[in-house]
Amino acid sequence: MSEEKSKNTSEIEVQIQNQSLREESMAEEEQEDTREKRRKRKKRGRIRLIPIWVRLFIVIVLAAASLVGGLMFGYGVLGGGEPRDALETSTWQHILDIIEGKE
Known part of the structure; x- marks a missing residue:
């Protein structure tokens, strides 16, 4: 009986x-999954509300408008x-003509 008990x-x-080994391996797999998810999130680019090319266009238009406005104000x-x-x-x-000395 003691043999059966042992x-x-x-x-x-x-x-x-x-x-316990199964639980440890499952925990390791979950950690790897979360690491992969983080990597995927980091690789994904940020979606901008206004694209860069539109921003550049807006800056150029505003610079031209301020140049024209400054010319008109100054003159x-x-x-x-x-x-x-x-x-x-x-x-x-x-x-x-004034700069070149013609007048």
């Missing part, structure tokens, strides 16, 4: 060891002329 005890111990308000005249080619030709 046999049963050893079988139970083996079963417990097998169960009209500070220079005492008509603001629309700052956009005419004859005005710029006159300025270039």
